[in-house]
Ligand code: MG
């Protein structure tokens with residue numbers, strides 16, 4: 218069943234999404250060549266607990282950490298480890314969730330560490346652009362398929378990259394993952410009709426090469442089958458009439474990226490600013 222939220226509930230989700238983005242800003246501040254993904258995870262967990270929240274992913278179906286940190290050919294659900302050191306030229310996708318006051322928040326950002334290849338920059342920029350192309354479709358009266366088809370058309374036809382099919386966005390609220398599924402592919406005019414009060418996480422996962430993925434033996438880490446790199450950006454949004462209300466805010470992250478000399482910054486799409494995010 219699909220849960221529609223009241224205005225008050227949407228504000229609780231927004232507060233949590235802001236905390237998620239501030240946590241990702243802490244990661245953006247600290248990430249550099251030589252730091253371990255485990256250390257980033259510890260910083261995130263401390264920051265979240267200091268703000269009266271709990272990590273949303275830790276313990277979820279047994280996931281062992283606060284952040285999912287997925288490097289290069291890892292698509293999503295990478296497990297932070299002391300032995301995994303960030304290297305110059307890496308693209309590092311960091312996904313974070315928190316829970317507080319009975320509601321979740323969820324967002325993700327891919328960082329480009331040091332000087333990265335033009336190909337990786339194009340992949341990350343295209344994935345971030347695709348996120349906002351999807352968000353533009355998240356308005357009352359449209360359908361779930363309008364979001365996915367817009368993202369898919371941009372990534373596959375305009376950019377020449379591949380949309381992952383095996384993992385999708387989701388409704389979010391009192392549960393981390395609720396109905397409906399929000400695929401990053403699909404057909405215009407198909408699927409659930411979007412109504413005010415629906416809160417969804419839109420999260421394109423884009424591979425440089427082919428779309429196929431597989432899960433490593435740790436049971437979590439999803440990697441591209443052809444070992445090409447992958448990028449992931451995510452916002453939680455509330456469906457409204459006219460335009461989506463973007464509850465998470467990447468500006469906290471972008472500010473920290475701009476201040477960190479070890480990172481290559483991305484350009485937020487012009488549409489991002491119109492959403493106040
Ligand atoms: Mg997420």
Ligand code: MG
Pocket residue numbers: 323324386387418420451
């Ligand atoms: Mg999500």
